[in-house]
Structure formats: structure tokens, C-alpha cells
Amino acid sequence: MKFIKNFFERTEPLVQKGGKYHWLQSVHDGFFTFLYTPKTTSKTGTHIHDYIDLKRTMSIVVLSVVPALLFGMYNVGVQHFKAIGELAATGFFEIFLFGLIKVLPIVIVSYAVGLGIEFVFAQLRGHEIQEGFLVSGMLIPLIMPVNTPLWMIAVATAFAVVLGKEVFGGTGMNIWNPALVARAFLFFAYPAQMSGESVWIALKDTDKVIDGFSGATPMANAAAGNLNYSVADAFFGFIPGSIGETSTLAILIGAVLLIITGIGSWKIMVSTIAGGAVMGLILNAVSGSAGLSPEVATYFSMPFWHHLILGGFMFGAIFMATDPVSASQTEKGKWIYGFLIGILAIIFRVINPAFPEGMMLAILLMNTFAPTIDHYVVASHVKRRTKRAKVSA
């Protein structure tokens, strides 16, 4: 291992300002610090520092997404073989391998494009490569339908990194969750390729779909007044959907890791789920009102907790809403922020016929309003403080 360190130390002068390869400085630094925690010691302030850094933080988030990723790969295989009627005859590894071959290129494209842009920006700005994209690069593939063409993934990732993050100043400065920016970009730019029945199931041209199979997601069916999913399938994730969003169980495993380590805010997770449940209950309550078409009434009457295990709700609540940069920063604000995401997601999902799923837009919308929520929370804090001054004066 020593030769790696020696190599990086020896090449360091070459990439410094004025060196032959100075334009590689951020890349050199990026790889070096990835492999070796720097030897920098504290110059001012505290002499000891916590072992936590952004690399550790981000790698924990990536780790927490892994169950959803692995299950997503498996489910891609499951849905494929189900469609061609060979599920029962296919072994576990073959199913997984099929999914792996489908999903891995998407992950690679997302990372290659995103990190490439990060490297360029870091070099242009003359700062270190920031770790934020390690997470975004993993989240982007997981919220895409498996049939999204790779070039679309590339374009969406580039759009998200440049306009969703770098224009604001990089990791820590962005307003919206970069992964959701990528998804929203595709959703609005290529609506035809992003919806319908065929995008969720990976099929070759030669594959013959068995009679009666529909690739539609339970959400799309529910919007048409057709509640034909099994609750167990929805919870474990054997339903069509974006790659990583289908298994509530896999997502909850990740949630446990995020909550134990304290990296993800449990307040946001809980309040988002509470918001979704409350809105589901409200819809249940009004489902009997006159004037509703039968389809809408059926959807309204869907048991409220089914909303939590269908579609992207749970994935959004655990991995997207909790992005510390684009979420509310204050503790009280987090409750409000999460709760409103839950409410809005269900409203968009059920009441607006243009959108089969509402989580993405709900989170992006609340990202936009998070600073406003914080503003009022902070204002009330300051008000309390000034009041204290007046009382004692």
C-alpha cells in the first residue's frame, strides 16, 4: 500500500500551481484524499477533531441505500421474467444477474457523468472535490424507470449537477435535491418515455409478453379506480416501479441505519409519513361524498396506509426529503417541512390526474419553501429572545 502513497506524494508537486499537470490538481487531490485521510493538523481552534467527515457521512448514506439498490436489481429481474411468464422456472441468481446487467450501466453512467462534471468544476473553482455527488449519483439510478435510455440518464445527471447544484456553489449550497432535479428534468422533458406501461419492465425486442400481463404500476391502476395489488408484494417490493423505490422493507432497513447513525433526520422521516397518513385519512373520510366519479371514489377510499407502501413515497420520505442541505435546517422547521411533504405528495398523487406520483413534486416544492419555514422558526426564536430582554429590563 505504501507505493500508492509514495506515488501521490511524489506527483503532488507536478499538479501544484505552475506544475506541468496543474489542471489535474483537484483530481489528484480527490483521489489522494479518498485513499488517504490527509495529514493536516489543526492550526486554530480545537486541537482535536471528530473522526467524522463528509466522506464518512456520505458513505454511510450510500451504504443505507444499498439494500434498496440490491433489491431493485432483483426486482428488475423478477418483473422481466414475470412478464414473459418464466418466473417460476428461473433461479434466484439468474433473476438477480438479469437485473444487475440492466441496472449497473445506469449507475455507472450516473456516476461517470456526475463525477466528471464535479471534477471539472472543482478544478475551475480551485477547491477540493466535494462528496455530495457520491450520494446523488446513487440516488439518481434508483428513481429512474429501468427502461430509461442511458443517454437520458447522462443528460439528466448533467442537468442536475450543473443547474441543480454547481450554479449555486456546489455541495451545501443547492436549493433543491439534485437527484430529484434529474428526475424532474426527465419527467417534464421526455414525458412520453417516462410514463406508461412499458417503461417499468425491462424487455428485449424478442421477448413475448404473456397474455394479460400489464406493466402498469399499482399507482397508475389505482388512479384508474383499480386497486389490484397485493399488500405483501407492495411492502416487499415485487411490483413494477422505479428501480429502487418498490421495496418498503429494503428502504426501511436503510432508514434504520440512517437513524441509528444520526445522519438522517428521524424527525423528517416521521413527520413525512405522518403527513401522508393524515392526508390518506382525510381522503378516506371524504370518499363517500356525492359527486365523485366511481374511479376517484375508489382511489379516495384506498386504505390510507397503502399510500405509504406504494410508489415512491417511502423512498422519498427516507432518502430524499432528509437531504440535510435542501431540507429545513431548524428542528421545529423539520416537523413542518416533513408533514407538508406528506400531505402534498398524497394530494398530487390522488387529486391531480396529470401526475400518477406526487412525491417528487412535493419534495421539490417543499425544498423551495424550506428557507421560508426556517425564516419563521428563526424569527420566533429571535422574538422570544428579545422579549426576554424586555422582561428583565
Added chain:
Amino acid sequence: MSEVIKLRKGLNIKLKGSAEKALEKLPVPATVALKPTDFPGLTPKLSVKVDAEVKAGDALFYDKYHPEILYTAPLGGKVVSINRGERRKILEVVISTDEKVGSAEFTKADPSGLSAEEVKEQILKSGLWPFIKKRPYGIVASPEEQPKDIYISTFDTAPLAPDYNFVMDGQLDTFQTGVNALAKLTEGKVNLGVQAGSAFSSVKNAVINTFDGPHPAGNVGIQIANTNPINKGEVVWTINVQDVLFIGRLFETGKVDFTRTVAIAGSEVKAPKYVQTVLGAPIKDLVGGKLVETDYNKRIISGNVLTGEKVSEKCFLGYYDSLVSVIPEGDEYEFLGWADPGFSKFSATKTYFGKLFPKKEYTMNANIHGGERAFVLSNQYEKLVPMDILPVYLLKAILVNDIDKMENFGIYEVIEEDFALCEYACTSKIEVQKILREGINTMIKELG
């Protein structure tokens, strides 16, 4: 007050090598020094020249803007050098000690029988005034100001901190005299922050506030905020426990006696314990021969590992310090440090397995373990500051230089030590204490 104020926010950092309760009396040091750099914002004017003979308690320099505040020699002897830095800034005034020179004479009297003016004048003349600091800002108090109260914390919760109950053993009467003198200086009360069962609970002429909780519960700023917080326009004075003894001795004997007990602690000290020495003693005298022999670099810190100053053996003990900490420098690369499961790594977060062993003591070095980033995570700082304050918002207000916001977010209530844990725990490795001091300097410059 018998009620215990329980603080929940904060973090105890358990470092290896806390001082054993044993006291070694060191011989009188050959040189001692006073460092104007120990006093933030001070513009020193010299009262002596090189080769001048000074008694203990004679002025070495004074404050240009408060000429009545004198900084006096800890021991008698001859001024041997005045070390200067860039732009002729005075760094150290070094005295070669000589026991025969002796000490300046002051009034020996029970402070309870003196007027406030007499007490104040005696403290100013003898050079004990700079031990009294003021909040806001944590700088030397202005004698003409009227403090709302005076606060003394009698325990320190910082890593490796000395136990003042041990240090104070047998000197409680002198401490009482010091408290009596301080009580004259305020129309309010002297407030002592104590832990349950502490000997300090028996001190008279003072309000006793009992605290329980992790660091920074022992910080005087936290104790003020949880009993009688500072509002705009108010001033509170603070003083360290051992420095109250200096005042007590002055009134009891009529002479200055800057004898101070210092803990020598840390993972790189062979047998961590307490030593009795004098203010401004050379670091070499304190740690010489006491450190573990190693093939890696060590860092010596005057003060604790959160707020202290990096020193070398050539330096002198800091004016306000009762602790010298020695830890590994840690100027080495670590292979895939971020991926280590971390059974031996302590973290404020629960991202390393070290968290599973809460009672373990850790060796920590001065490596910052990462690179500086923008603020990313939220609620990291808030969990470590037991005050009604939003640390990140205050720091951001300082970064954009917005004085109104700094005021609203509570800059009058905090100094560096209160936010030091935030800097320790910060994922983004932000230099919190430096930012805060810049904000305080701005406030002093703009509002006086």
C-alpha cells in the same frame, strides 16, 4: 439554591491520561514571562525596559486605553528580554527570577471592611485586575463598568480538566476572602457554579447554583445562560477559580502570590498529575522529563484540547491556564480513514463503532480527519450548546458581517469556549472559534 440545574445538551470527551490526584511542588522557575497575546484586543504599553529590576507585583506593561489596568510581574527579578513579533508586536516580557528581590507591598486588610473603591484600587494596582473578564466578549473587564453579577465556575468539564476540589484543598478560606473582595465590586451577587457534593457549596456571601450535565456544563458562559442570561447592554464579570485565590492571598497577606496548581495530562504524559508552579512558568519546567518517548510528533497545549494554545517547550504557561495537555500531533496519512469501522475511534456521531463502548478512554491526535467543506449537516451544533441559541445562524450572521443579526442571535452571550465542542464535532471542519472571535472583534470595533 438546592435545586440542581440539569443540562442535557453537550458531550463529554474522554481522553486517556487524566491527572492523578497527586501534587508535585516544582522549584521556583529560573525565568517567568507575561504574554500580552493572552489578552484578546489588548494594546500593551511597556512600563519597564530590559535590565530593569522588578518586584513581584510591579507593573511590566499596561493597557493603552485603560492605563489603570496594570499587568504585573509574577515573581521578582530582572527583565531579561522583551520578545517581539511581526510589526514589533510584543509577544513576551521575560523575567529572570531572583528570590532576593522580593515582592511589592499592598494593603493587608479584610476586604469586607473596605469600600468598593479601595478593593478595586488594590486589585488594579497589584495587577490582579486582568483576571476579571467580562461578558459579552470574554475580554478583560473595564473597571468603570457596573457588572450585573459576577460568575465563577468551580468545576471544569473539558477533556482532561483539573479537579478544582482537589486543587482547592486547604485553601477554601483564602477563596472565601477572594469572594468577599469580589462581592464588593458588584451591586448584584457573586454566583458560584458547583457540582453536587462539591466543597465549594459551603462558600458564603455568594449564590450557589448546582449544575449537572456533560461538557460544557462547567463553562461559566453556559452557567450564566441557564441562570440569568445576558441581554443587550448588560455586563457580567467572570473569573477563574484559581485566580480568586490570588485575590484572596493579596488581601490576606498584603503581597501578591501567583502560585498556581496546574494539571499535566494527556496520553503522551508518563504519569499524569498535578504540579504546583507559578503564573508564567516555562512549559519546559512543567513537562520536562515527564513525556513518553515516541518516534512520532507530539503536541503540547497550554490549556485544554478544545480551547488551548499550541505551545513548544520554549513557551510559557498561558495567563488563564490551569492545564497543560499533551497529545500526539497526528501529522500522518491514514489509509481509507473514512471507511474504518472505528472500534477505537470516538465520535460525537454514531458513525463509528467506538460509540458502543461509552466508558472507554481514547487517545486523540491533532489531525483534523478530513477536509473543510460548506455547512452540510444540520442539528450538529445545536445538540452541543446548552443555551437558547442557534449556533449556525449566529456563525452565518458573522460570516456575512450582519451586526443586527449577530445581536439577535446572541453574540453577547458566547465566547469561543462555549462553541468549542461544535468545532470538535463539525463534519465540515469549520473553524468555529476563529469565526466567532472575528464576530466579537467586529462588535467591539463597531459598538465599542
